[in-house]
Amino acid sequence: MSTSVEADVLSSQAASAIEPSHLPNETLTQMYRTMFLIRRVEESLLELAESGKIGGAMHTAIGHEGNAVGAAAALRREDYLTCTYRGHHHALARGMDPKQAIAEVLGRRDGFAKGKGGSMHFIQPELGLMGANGIVAAQVPHAAGMALAAKIRGEDRIAITFFGDGAMYQGVMHETFNMAQKWRLPIIFYCENNRYSEMTPISRTSSVRELYKFPQAYGMESLQIDGNDVEIVHAAVSQAAARARAGEGPTFIEGLTYRLAGHMAGDLETYRTPEEIDAQRAHEPLVVLQNRLLERGVDEKVLADIRAEVEEEVAAAVEFAQNSPWPDPAEAYTDVFAL
Amino acid sequence: MRKTTYIQAINEALREEMRRDESVFLIGEDVGHYGGLFRVTRNLLDEFGETRVIDTPISEQGFMGMAIGAAMVGMRPIVELMYMDFILVCADQVLNQGAKMHYMSGGLVKVPMVIRGQQGGGKRYGSQHSQCIDSLVAHFPGIKVVAPATPYDAKGLLISAIRDNNPVLYLEHKMLYFTRGELPDVGEEVIVPIGKADVKREGSDLTLVTFGYCLLQALEAAEELAEEHGIDIEVVDLRTIVPLDMETVLASVAKTGRLLAVHESQANCGIGGEIVARVYEEAPHLLQAPARRLGMAPVSIPVSQTLEEEILPWKRNIKAAVLEMWRQPVAA
Numbered sequence: 001m002s003t004s005v006e007a008d009v010l011s012s013q014a015a016s017a018i019e020p021s022h023l024p025n026e027t028l029t030q031m032y033r034t035m036f037l038i039r040r041v042e043e044s045l046l047e048l049a050e051s052g053k054i055g056g057a058m059h060t061a062i063g064h065e066g067n068a069v070g071a072a073a074a075l076r077r078e079d080y081l082t083c084t085y086r087g088h089h090h091a092l093a094r095g096m097d098p099k100q101a102i103a104e105v106l107g108r109r110d111g112f113a114k115g116k117g118g119s120m121h122f123i124q125p126e127l128g129l130m131g132a133n134g135i136v137a138a139q140v141p142h143a144a145g146m147a148l149a150a151k152i153r154g155e156d157r158i159a160i161t162f163f164g165d166g167a168m169y170q171g172v173m174h175e176t177f178n179m180a181q182k183w184r185l186p187i188i189f190y191c192e193n194n195r196y197s198e199m200t201p202i203s204r205t206s207s208v209r210e211l212y213k214f215p216q217a218y219g220m221e222s223l224q225i226d227g228n229d230v231e232i233v234h235a236a237v238s239q240a241a242a243r244a245r246a247g248e249g250p251t252f253i254e255g256l257t258y259r260l261a262g263h264m265a266g267d268l269e270t271y272r273t274p275e276e277i278d279a280q281r282a283h284e285p286l287v288v289l290q291n292r293l294l295e296r297g298v299d300e301k302v303l304a305d306i307r308a309e310v311e312e313e314v315a316a317a318v319e320f321a322q323n324s325p326w327p328d329p330a331e332a333y334t335d336v337f338a339l
Numbered sequence: 340m341r342k343t344t345y346i347q348a349i350n351e352a353l354r355e356e357m358r359r360d361e362s363v364f365l366i367g368e369d370v371g372h373y374g375g376l377f378r379v380t381r382n383l384l385d386e387f388g389e390t391r392v393i394d395t396p397i398s399e400q401g402f403m404g405m406a407i408g409a410a411m412v413g414m415r416p417i418v419e420l421m422y423m424d425f426i427l428v429c430a431d432q433v434l435n436q437g438a439k440m441h442y443m444s445g446g447l448v449k450v451p452m453v454i455r456g457q458q459g460g461g462k463r464y465g466s467q468h469s470q471c472i473d474s475l476v477a478h479f480p481g482i483k484v485v486a487p488a489t490p491y492d493a494k495g496l497l498i499s500a501i502r503d504n505n506p507v508l509y510l511e512h513k514m515l516y517f518t519r520g521e522l523p524d525v526g527e528e529v530i531v532p533i534g535k536a537d538v539k540r541e542g543s544d545l546t547l548v549t550f551g552y553c554l555l556q557a558l559e560a561a562e563e564l565a566e567e568h569g570i571d572i573e574v575v576d577l578r579t580i581v582p583l584d585m586e587t588v589l590a591s592v593a594k595t596g597r598l599l600a601v602h603e604s605q606a607n608c609g610i611g612g613e614i615v616a617r618v619y620e621e622a623p624h625l626l627q628a629p630a631r632r633l634g635m636a637p638v639s640i641p642v643s644q645t646l647e648e649e650i651l652p653w654k655r656n657i658k659a660a661v662l663e664m665w666r667q668p669v670a671a
Contacts, residue, residue, distance in 0.1 A: 080412065113445030123444045130411055130448070131440070138436055141401050145408025145416075152364060152390055152414065159408075172432075175401025182396075335442045336480050338449040338504040 011256035012283055015210065016223040020231035021238065023073075025298055031073060031230050032289050033306045035065040038089045039286060040314040041098050042261070045088070045105055045119075048318070049265035054105055058119040061089040063228075063260035066285030067192050068093040070233025071160060074241060080130050080146040082139035083162035085120035086192075087132030090162060094127045098317040108324035115327045116335065137163055137170035140189070144176045147187040147244075158186040158244040160237070166197030168211050174218075177252075181218045186244035188237060189215065189252045192227060194259040199271050215252035227255025228285040231292075260284060343522045345515045348490035349379050349455075351525065352497035353417065357387055360415060363501060364391040366402050367419030367456075376421050377457060377516055399429040403454070407437045407506075410452040415501060422468045423458035423510065426476070437506040438481035453500045455509040459552055459603055460651050462513050466639040469647075471551070471604035474634075476508050477581050477613075483533055484580040486510040488554035490520040492578055495531025503533060512552035512603075534579045536587035542573035545597040545661060548588055548614055550577040553601050553652060560657040570665060580610055588614060589622050596627030599660055601652055606634030628667055633660045 023031075042060040049058055061068070064086070072093035075081075083090045091101060096112070104111025105119045112124055122132040130146060133139035143161035150157040167173055168191065180187050191211055195201060208214065212224040221243065225236045233255060240251035258280040262269050281287065290303060343351075357363045364387075365371075365380055371394040374381030384392040395402040399420065406416035420426055426433055433454060440450045460469040477484050483505055487493040493511070500507035523529055539554060540561055549557045554576050561572040573591050577584065592598050598618055600611035611632030618630055636650040648655075 082408070111445075113443065113447065116445045117443045121443045123447055125447055130408070131444070133436070135431055135435060138404065138431060141404025141432070142408030142411065142436070144401075145405035145410075145414075146412050148405055149409040149412045149414045152409075172398075172400040172404060175396070175398035176404070178396060179398065179401055179405065335444075335446040337483070338441045338446070338451075 010283055011226045011228045011258065014224045014226045014256050015212070016225055018223065018225055018232055018235055020229065021234040023231060023234065025293065025296055027073070028230070028289065028293055029298060029302065029306070031069050032293060032303065033310060034093055035069050035286055035289065036307055037098065037310045037314065038065045038068065038092045040310055041092060041101065041317070042088055044314055044318050045102065046261065046265055048106070054265065055107070056118060058105060058265045059086040059263060060261045060265070061086050061259070063258050063280070063284050064192050064194065065089050066230045066288070067162070067190065067227040067233055067255045067257055070230035071190060071237045074234045074237035075160060077128055078157050079128055080143060080157065080159040081128050081162070082130050082143040083132045084136065084139065084164055084167065085132055085134050086164065087122045087162070088119070091122040091124065091129055091132070094129055096122070096124055096127060096129065098314060099320045102317050102321035103324045106321050106324070107326070108321060109327045110321070110324040114331055137167040137173045139163070140167065140173055141176045144180050144185055144187055147180070147185040148183070150186055156245060158188065158241055160188040160190055162190045162192060164197065165191060165193040165195065165202050165211060168214060169206065177215050177218045177220060180250045181220045184247060184249035187250045188240045188244060189250060190237070191252070191254045192257050193254050194257050196259060196263065196271065198263045199267070201271070212252060212254040220250055220252050222252040224254040224256065227257035228283055229288050230285065258284065340521045340523060342519045343490050345490050345493050345511070345518050345520070346377065346379055348494040348522055349497055349511065350381065352494045353380065353383060354386065356498060356501045357383070357391065362413060363415045363417065364393065365417050365419065366393040366395060366406055368395055368397055368421050370394060370419050375419060377513070380419065399425050400432055403429040403432040404436065406452055407432060407440070407450055410450045411440065411448045415451050417453045417455060417501065420454060420456035423456050423472050424467050424470055426454070426472055433482070433506070434476070434479045438479050441505070442481055449504045450506050451504045453497070453507050453509050455497070455511065457511040457513045457516070459512040459514060460640050460647055461552070463642050463644060463647060465642040469640040471602070471635070473510055473580050473602065474604040474609040477610055481506070483507045483582065484510065485533055485578060486551040486580060487531070487578055488515060488551055488576055490522050491529060492531050492537070494522060495529040496533065496578060498530055499533050507533070510551060514552045518555065531578065534582045534584055536584040537576045537578055538573060538587070538591065539576045540572065540574040542571040542595065544571045544595055545599060545664065546573050546575060546588070546591040546595045547599050547601060548575045548577060549601040550580065551603065553603050556653040557601055557657055560654045560661065564658060564661055568662070568665070570661065572661065583614070583617070585617055585621065589618065589625065592618055592622070592625045596625065597664060598626065598630035599664060600632045601657055602634050603652060604634055605637055606632050607637050609634045628664060631660060631664055633657060
């Protein structure tokens with residue numbers, strides 16, 4: 001079996017030509033801040049996991065930030081979002097408070113779900129975050145159902161669902177493609193193709209390499225883009241959202257990206273080399289955006305100040321979460337049924 | 340009052356609730372233009388249109404998941420599964436998603452939806468179209484389970500299920516569809532609360548707890564046992580399996596001192612075992628003789644009439660179980 005680099009197609013070599021958004025420096029700088037915040041929250045979570053403070057499975061999206069932040073900037077607050085268990089970046093991109101996020105991962109009382117959901121089940125309806133999911137692709141029909149609800153009610157709302165390359169091989173994905181296209185649902189299917197389905201590259205398991213070709217079989221509009229470039233992601237999601245709001249139906253977007261950290265905290269990463277990861281660092285989302293901001297005349301000092309500010313915010317959030325009390329044991333018995 | 344079929348009662352509840360609440364919609368295989376394989380949803384498309392009566396492809400995971408998503412944002416979907424056996428195709432969505440969403444989110448989202456359809460044997464549909472899944476689903480937290488046996492309870496419980504803020508599994512039985520019973524006139528509200536059992540026959544010698552089509556079989560068995568053996572059986576219709584109304588069960592056992600729990604899903608790891616265990620845990624002193632359960636034998640359901648009749652816990656098997664208990668000596 002070949003051990004060649006799976007990510008031999010760089011994200012910048014995506015198949016679909018798309019005119020990137022040209023966002024104002026101020027917007028891009030804000031996006032840089034959010035991306036750096038996500039990065040530092042996730043790195044801090046990995047440190048907490050390594051020191052044994054986080055139980056269970058925790059999956060970071062280090063290297064995926066461009067997909068989440070580019071998409072969030074192209075959508076409205078009332079639009080619905082679902083995602084996989086690799087979903088911290090989507091929650092933070094939509095505005096979840098890092099204090100609540102970290103406290104939840106630690107299982108503390110101040111977590112958004114009082115410690116009942118944890119890392120794999122990020123949710124906050126007031127931000128349109130309608131659930132990260134522990135079962136691969138299970139969240140995909142949920143988003144389609146939210147799009148259906150919007151359509152039944154005649155609302156000008158859309159849904160977006162994020163998933164990885166591994167989810168493409170679940171049957172429910174294809175069931176949902178078919179119904180969403182047939183019923184012209186206002187939904188965006190966004191595949192964050194990070195080249196590994198957990199620990200196995202899809203080249204070892206899939207008969208199709210270019211994932212964006214699957215939905216084309218259903219007659220769906222489908223693109224393959226550079227998911228590490230926020231302005232390209234923003235442009236693709238904006239176009240897809242406009243189509244959805246106009247009643248033209250779903251769009252599939254394959255964002256080529258790369259997971260710079262392991263599948264989960266504690267991943268031995270025997271399936272790839274440090275050289276492969278290093279080769280990807282030159283085109284990771286924070287580097288791409290930082291270079292662009294500098295090219296467009298933003299002072300490095302501005303970015304350094306943002307980073308310092310974020311460092312402080314994240315350190316404070318980690319401290320807050322660690323000091324948050326454990327839930328009362330009686331909490332285990334509440335919320336089984338809604339009133 | 341008038342007499343209607345069980346199917347008519349369900350159809351009426353669907354129509355009335357869809358008129359009352361615009362967030363209620365139907366989704367499933369053949370529910371629209373065909374009116375449902377068993378005609379339970381007939382003529383609803385004419386009144387409510389394709390936006391609210393949605394014919395799906397044969398994609399149980401997909402449309403069950405979509406219903407859950409719609410419910411999470413405030414709709415009240417009613418999903419028809421053509422045969423309840425198909426719940427196994429979409430078990431992740433029902434048991435791992437819909438049932439857990441409220442808990443996992445710490446109460447941030449609700450999933451108000453009904454999953455309905457028919458289950459059970461008696462029509463020789465064989466192993467994958469005849470099983471009862473009540474006991475299996477009852478094992479999972481976060482989903483209510485109801486199984487009405489009369490047209491009145493069918494209408495009243497469906498209305499309660501639709502208005503409930505949780506996923507409710509609403510179990511019909513293919514042998515009940517054309518049975519008839521009394522129903523108040525259209526326009527009079529019929530509500531049967533979830534979680535309340537109903538004593539369908541009063542008796543003094545033995546408590547028979549059951550639900551669904553087994554209720555009809557149990558009532559017939561009770562009449563024959565009274566006539567042939569002078570045994571006076573109290574028949575408790577659970578109507579709701581989750582949450583269990585143990586209060587009514589215990590009150591009846593306090594009166595009779597004997598308990599037989601009967602249901603069509605398998606006896607092993609079944610709801611009958613749960614009821615028996617709960618009585619032993621909560622009030623063993625009430626029992627004058629060992630409590631028993633009767634369910635389907637631990638086999639897949641065969642097609643042949645003689646084989647199917649052999650294994651289903653219907654009248655003949657219920658009578659045999661009661662008589663066996665009757666012959667056991669009463670504890671001092």
